[in-house]
Amino acid sequence: MLGKTHIAVGCAIYFYIAQPTDFKSLFADVAISIIGSEVSDIDEANSKVRHVFSWLLVGIVLLAAAATFIKNQFELTLTLPTCISTSKNLFTLFLLVLLFGYFSHHRNAMHSILIDLILSGIIAIWIGQYGYYFFVAFLSHVLLDTLNHKPVRLFYPLKIGVKFNICKANGFVNNVLFIIATVYAGNMFYQYIMKFLSL
Numbered sequence: 001m002l003g004k005t006h007i008a009v010g011c012a013i014y015f016y017i018a019q020p021t022d023f024k025s026l027f028a029d030v031a032i033s034i035i036g037s038e039v040s041d042i043d044e045a046n047s048k049v050r051h052v053f054s055w056l057l058v059g060i061v062l063l064a065a066a067a068t069f070i071k072n073q074f075e076l077t078l079t080l081p082t083c084i085s086t087s088k089n090l091f092t093l094f095l096l097v098l099l100f101g102y103f104s105h106h107r108n109a110m111h112s113i114l115i116d117l118i119l120s121g122i123i124a125i126w127i128g129q130y131g132y133y134f135f136v137a138f139l140s141h142v143l144l145d146t147l148n149h150k151p152v153r154l155f156y157p158l159k160i161g162v163k164f165n166i167c168k169a170n171g172f173v174n175n176v177l178f179i180i181a182t183v184y185a186g187n188m189f190y191q192y193i194m195k196f197l198s199l
């Protein structure tokens with residue numbers, strides 16, 4: 001499946017299982033669903049999420065170097081956002097798991113239930129119910145990928161590859177799923193926006 005299809009399906013499933021209560025939860029839940037439905041492909045050489053993660057790593061390294069320089073030269077300390085500074089260990093652990101996935105083979109560890117549980121668990125401890133939405137979105141990605149011809153290591157570290165060979169990544173099923181999921185998720189998003197605006 002293409003990245004846009006994974007995102008559309010991840011968002012559609014979110015709207016099917018959840019009822020956001022305000023703008024904040026709506027946008028935060030959709031953002032976490034988008035990340036969850038795409039992050040698996042960090043292990044694919046040309047994926048957008050891999051490029052984004054590469055730039056994120058560069059940004060973190062540059063920021064750390066700048067913070068060290070400023071601290072040494074001017075004796076000033078940069079303050080991290082509260083959500084990161086209070087959970088530095090969880091944030092670091094999350095990044096390390098993504099880094100592990102970054103260097104893994106495509107459709108191996110990053111397309112497994114084990115990594116889904118680990119990342120969702122970290123998010124759940126870190127920011128509560130978002131872990132559940134992340135878990136579902138991540139699972140939707142790996143299950144959709146099993147429909148293709150390339151095996152998915154769903155039960156990693158077991159060396160069993162799962163594939164159903166039903167469709168191509170850019171074929172008819174992908175297009176149909178993309179259209180249905182986009183229409184459903186788009187409509188639900190619009191309905192919630194209208195609902196919250198009228199409150």
Ligand SMILES: [Zn+2]
Nearest residue numbers: 040041111145
């Ligand atoms: Zn994938």
